[in-house]
Amino acid sequence: MLRILLCAAALAAWAAGTEVLYGSYRSSFPPPSEIRVPAQGAAGDMFALAFGARRLFADVWFIRLMQYFGTPELDKVKEAAAHEESPEPGHHHHHHSIEGGKYAEFQARALHVLEIDPGFTMAALYGAGSLAFNLGKPREAQAVLEYALKYSPKNWKYLNMLAALGYYKNAEAPQAVADALAPILKDPDCPVMLKQQAAFLNKKIGNYSAAAAIYADIAATSRDIAYVRNAELQLARLTEKAGQ
Amino acid sequence: MKKLLAAALVVAENSFRESVRNKFFTLFAVFAFTAIYASVLAGVMAVDQEARVLGDFGLALMELTALAYALFNASSVLLKEAETKTIYLVFSRPVPRWAYLSGKLAGALLTTAFMLAVMGFMHLALLKLRGFGIPQGYAWALTGSFMKLAVITSFAFFVALFSTSAVSTLVISGVLWTAGHFIAETRFLAEKGSGLGAVALKAAIWLIPNFQLFNARDAAGAACSLPPVAFLSAVVWVAAAYFAALGLLERKEF
Numbered sequence: 001m002l003r004i005l006l007c008a009a010a011l012a013a014w015a016a017g018t019e020v021l022y023g024s025y026r027s028s029f030p031p032p033s034e035i036r037v038p039a040q041g042a043a044g045d046m047f048a049l050a051f052g053a054r055r056l057f058a059d060v061w062f063i064r065l066m067q068y069f070g071t072p073e074l075d076k077v078k079e080a081a082a083h084e085e086s087p088e089p090g091h092h093h094h095h096h097s098i099e100g101g102k103y104a105e106f107q108a109r110a111l112h113v114l115e116i117d118p119g120f121t122m123a124a125l126y127g128a129g130s131l132a133f134n135l136g137k138p139r140e141a142q143a144v145l146e147y148a149l150k151y152s153p154k155n156w157k158y159l160n161m162l163a164a165l166g167y168y169k170n171a172e173a174p175q176a177v178a179d180a181l182a183p184i185l186k187d188p189d190c191p192v193m194l195k196q197q198a199a200f201l202n203k204k205i206g207n208y209s210a211a212a213a214i215y216a217d218i219a220a221t222s223r224d225i226a227y228v229r230n231a232e233l234q235l236a237r238l239t240e241k242a243g244q
Numbered sequence: 245m246k247k248l249l250a251a252a253l254v255v256a257e258n259s260f261r262e263s264v265r266n267k268f269f270t271l272f273a274v275f276a277f278t279a280i281y282a283s284v285l286a287g288v289m290a291v292d293q294e295a296r297v298l299g300d301f302g303l304a305l306m307e308l309t310a311l312a313y314a315l316f317n318a319s320s321v322l323l324k325e326a327e328t329k330t331i332y333l334v335f336s337r338p339v340p341r342w343a344y345l346s347g348k349l350a351g352a353l354l355t356t357a358f359m360l361a362v363m364g365f366m367h368l369a370l371l372k373l374r375g376f377g378i379p380q381g382y383a384w385a386l387t388g389s390f391m392k393l394a395v396i397t398s399f400a401f402f403v404a405l406f407s408t409s410a411v412s413t414l415v416i417s418g419v420l421w422t423a424g425h426f427i428a429e430t431r432f433l434a435e436k437g438s439g440l441g442a443v444a445l446k447a448a449i450w451l452i453p454n455f456q457l458f459n460a461r462d463a464a465g466a467a468c469s470l471p472p473v474a475f476l477s478a479v480v481w482v483a484a485a486y487f488a489a490l491g492l493l494e495r496k497e498f
Binding site: 002003006007009010011012013014015016017018025027028029031032033049050051052053054055056059062063066067117119122191192222223224 | 297426451454
C-alpha cells in the first residue's frame with residue numbers, strides 16, 4: 001500500500017512540476033527552424049542546445065567571426081600589396097584589406113551569432129557596423145539589425161544604429177551618421193570598431209574635439225592593442241593640429 | 245520524529261564528509277581550476293569581449309564539472325554502500341529508509357552546493373585577477389545551475405535503484421539532462437508537427453523536466469532572475485524523484 005502511495009505521490013508531483021510551468025514558460029530564443037548553420041558548425045550548435053550553453057557557443061561564433069574578418073582574403077592580399085597604405089586603414093586596424101573585400105560569409109556568420117544568442121547586443125552592433133562601414137554593405141547590415149530587433153524590439157541601440165545606416169546609405173551625411181552613433185558610444189555594448197568609425201566621421205567633418213574625446217575613450221578602455229595604438233596616434237595628431 | 249530527523253541529518257553529514265574526503269572531489273577541483281585558467285586564453289582571443297567570454301566559459305564549465313561529480317556520486321553511492329555492506333549497519337539501527345534516502349540526497353545536494361561555491365569563488369578570483377567585476381546575474385546563474393543539478397541528482401538516485409550498473413545510471417541521467425535542455429525545441433516541433441510523432445513529443449514534454457527554465461546563465465540582463473515558478477518546479481521534481489526512489493528502496497531487501 002505504501003509503495004503504491006509513494007508511486008502515486010511521485011507521479012502527481014512530477015506532473016504538477018510540468019503543469020506549473022507548462023503555461024508560463026516561453027523560450028526567448030529563436031526556434032530551431034531559424035538556425036542556419038555555416039559550414040562546420042552543426043556539432044557546436046548541438047552542444048549549445050544540449051548543454052544549455054547558448055551564450056558560450058555564441059561567444060565562440062563571435063570569436064570565429066572576428067577571426068574570419070581578420071583573415072585576409074587571398075585575392076585581396078595581392079591587391080593590397082599594390083596599393084598605398086591608407087592613413088587609417090579601413091577604420092579597423094587589424095583587419096586586412098577590408099575596403100572592397102568580399103567576406104561573402106560575413107553576414108551569415110554575424111546572423112548566426114544572433115541565432116544562437118539573440119541577446120548578444122555587441123555582436124549585432126559589430127556585425128552591422130562592419131558590414132555597413134567597412135564592407136560597404138548597408139543593406140546586409142540592416143538585415144542583421146532587423147533580425148536583432150525581432151528579439152529585442154525595445155533596444156534603442158539598434159534603432160540608433162538603423163538611423164545611422166539610413167543616413168549613411170541615402171545621403172552619405174557624416175554629421176547625421178555621427179550624431180546617430182553618439183549615444184551608443186557611451187554604452188558598454190558598443191564595439192570599439194564603431195567608436196573608431198564615429199571618431200573618424202567627427203574628424204572628417206572637422207569636429208576635432210569630439211573625435212579626440214572618442215579616441216581618448218578608446219585608448220583608456222579598449223583591450224585591443226591595435227585600436228589603442230591607433231587611438232594614441234590619432235590623439236597625438238589632433239593635439240599637434242590644435243597646437244598649430 | 246525529532247530523532248528520525250536527527251538520523252537523516254547524521255546520514256547527510258556523513259555523506260557530505262565522505263564526498264569532500266573523496267579523491268575524486270579533489271581531482272574535480274583541480275580540473276575546474278585548470279580549465280577555468282585555460283579560459284583565460286579564450287578570453288584573450290575575444291579581445292574587448294574577454295569579460296563576457298570568461299564569465300560564460302567559467303559558468304558553463306562549473307556546471308559541467310559539478311554535473312559530472314553529482315552524477316558519479318548519485319549513481320555509485322547506493323551501490324557502493326550495498327556492496328560494502330555499510331547499508332546493513334545503517335538499517336540494523338532505528339533508521340527508517342525515508343530518513344536514510346533523504347539524508348543521502350541532502351548530503352549529495354550539499355556537496356554540489358559546496359562544489360559550486362568553491363568553483364564560483366575560484367572563478368570570481370580569476371575574473372578579479374583579470375580586472376573584471378562580478379558578471380551581471382552571477383548569483384542567479386549559480387542558483388539556476390544548482391537547481392538543475394538538484395533535479396538531475398535526485399533523478400539519478402531514482403535510476404540508480406533500478407539500473408544494473410553505475411554506467412547505465414550515468415547514461416540515462418545524461419540523456420535526461422540533454423533532453424531537458426531541448427524542451428523548448430521539442431515543444432516547437434510538437435506544435436508544428438502532427439500525427440503520432442507530435443503526440444510522442446507532447447508526451448515527452450510532460451515527462452522531461454525543463455532545464456531551460458533554470459538556465460539563468462544563458463539569459464541576459466534583467467531576464468537573468470529566476471521566476472518563482474522555477475523554484476516551485478525544482479522542489480516538486482526533486483520531491484517526485486525522491487518519492488519514486490523511496491518506492492524502490494522500500495521494495496529492496498537488505
